Amino acid sequence: MNSLGVIRVNLLIMGPPGAGKGTQAETLAQELQIINISTGDMFREAIRQGTEMGKKAREYMEMGELVPDSVVVGSTRERLSQPDCARGFLLDGFPRTVVQAEALEDMLETMGIVLDGVINIAVPREKLLERLMGRRICRNCGASYHLRYNKPKVENKCDACGGELYQREDDHEDVVRNRLFVYYKQTAPLIGYYFAKGVLREVDGARPIAEIFADLQAAVSGLPVAAPH
């Protein structure tokens, strides 16, 4: 049982590039004792290992385009069927198209589970460029920092593991601009999609990290899954 008093909870966290999905998802998943699955992290790991999927994903990611649905859906299905997802999951960065959202519905139906909630972290476009270009990532554990808003205690070193910090290849300005364009065109329509299903919760992401986290906790504890049975 987790802090919501339930055995299993299945959630999505959505938002534009730089909204703070990864920053919040990691802590939230820990608190709820569920697995945090980021499709972006999955692809970066596949690229690092030089797998076939990594090779396919790389050509799209470095241009800031979406990896084709067929690649993403297959790998996410496989990940969700792993035993460590039995207590639930928090999906960050999937689905990103209506085709992916429909495929997720099919997957969950086959697995006999439901989606308990979708949280959208809303951040105005003008803040995103600065967040992404100032982001630094730990080469060792993947923790995310920001040169201005979330500085490591020691310059260029990860607080958690001491690893070296680097800038993601797709955080350079030209690629960031395309990622934002792609987001508004292909992913933003999912906000309406999940609103219509009655599972959407909006959180204002243009505030300090700790305040957003408090809102996320409140949003999650207000979900039907958390209501006393």
Ligand code: AP5
């Ligand atoms: P992915 O890695 O998921 O990138 P993204 O969606 O563009 O989102 P980011 O990870 O850039 O941002 P975030 O919201 O996690 O923000 P973060 O917490 O780091 O995907 C990368 C690529 O993979 C895609 O472009 C695509 O090619 C491919 N891909 C992945 N999934 C796919 C799918 N389903 N279908 C097809 N292709 C797919 O925060 C950003 C920065 O801001 C950090 O520096 C952080 O410290 C800082 N920050 C966070 N919160 C705050 C705050 N409240 N105030 C100030 N600064 C903050």
Ligand code: MG
């Ligand atoms: Mg992320």
Ligand code: ZN
């Ligand atoms: Zn680290």
